[in-house]
Amino acid sequence: MKIVITGASGQLGGMIIERLLQTIPASRLVACVRKLESGSKWEKQGVEVRHCDYDQPESLVKAFAGASRLLLISSPHHDDTIRIRQHVHAVEAAKQAKVGHLLYTGFAFAEKGALSMTHLHLATEHAIMTTGIPYTFLRSGLYSDFIGSLGVKEAIETGELAVLPGDWSFNSVTRRDLADAAAAVLAGEDHQNRTYELASASTWSFEDLAEVLSELSGRPVSLTRNPEILNWVYGFLSKIDTTSTSGDLERLLCRPAASLKESVRELFPSGANI
Template structure:
């Protein structure tokens, strides 16, 4: 049996899609904070169990019978709270007799104990100390933070604002990372390792060309010198510092094929039907 924690989130649902293409639905269990939000999974034959990161007793019950557990990192942003949730989940998995844990960590969590990787670093150390068999899937930033329907505005205006200083971006799409997780969960030979996942390096100059090719309209990259609002501004600062240029072959090696290309991602975004306006 394969159990997924935090399974009702966007990433968890993508992993379930991949698992259902590889194994019977009755082998898949979705542990969620609110089972009422997962009625669609029940309808697909997936067993849905209550599993709340803030209630360890529910986690022990949710993880019972699991040969493999995909421990999807908590969406909690406060580091101490997140670490506590992850430690409780690992301890619950050990108490429930889970065979092996696959944890969605973050790139460089093994070497950087502070900042965005702090909770992941602490969780990796707790997993090691637990003595449980485990596999680490260190994710990069999601490509969707940069590649999203907002790019349609660049096509409409013919200009792509760029605050990255021309540096490379090594993000990966959720879908590719979800497929990789499903492969690890279902292929014995992939277990017991630490994977440092990155997508193929791309730049905003390449993105502008990809938008032009996909739309049939010229799109020109334009340097933006003011800071983008909110999280986007912080992300662009990371790119400008070179923090998103690390490259490995781990993702294509686990997938068994190249990750989604920039052109494929852009084409999917521009051809996706926009949601209808409310009446």
């Protein structure tokens, strides 16, 4: 019985396969990639690699054949209308291939969002439910990568983290934690027809971020609020639910999720002064 994973050349898909290889024989895993050469890393480890392109429906039925579990990783396409079409191709193929259990990486608290992206994830979940295939919705929280868009490098250089005024708080998560949780579900039992909100169990504030930047850089970083800041990220953040929390991620991980400090440290892998 095969566990088939799309987006296997991507960051999240790659981390999930790495984690699964620690507990499941490689012969049970199938890595789906758009370009076969990008699967060579998995092939070398005994994982079957199959071609899968969301824009080529005929590739998908073959890619999903024999899947007792299929993890559909959402497309990264920038146009959400095209993403819907891509996802529907995958959902139709899963039905045709008689996939036993379909798992999908949506977006946490999508009902409370007001972006084309949140509609896309809800639409995909509904499309999956039309098939009657047992499902699990792994709704990813906001990737902590977004912290990089808040001017943290400049904050360390200048000693000042300038943010837009407002009552902001964030339920962000790391890809590593999302990948570990997804692997636990793919390898485990009793997850059928469940929706998991994979956001953090508590939120952090800009005060917390300034403190973490000071600690990690060894230089004081103060917080200032400036209503004139022009940064696209605030428009995005204001249209998604960044404040709701959930214990789902930590329950699946059976450990605490990454702290804000650990998440920020991951953004600066070279460790140079942070």
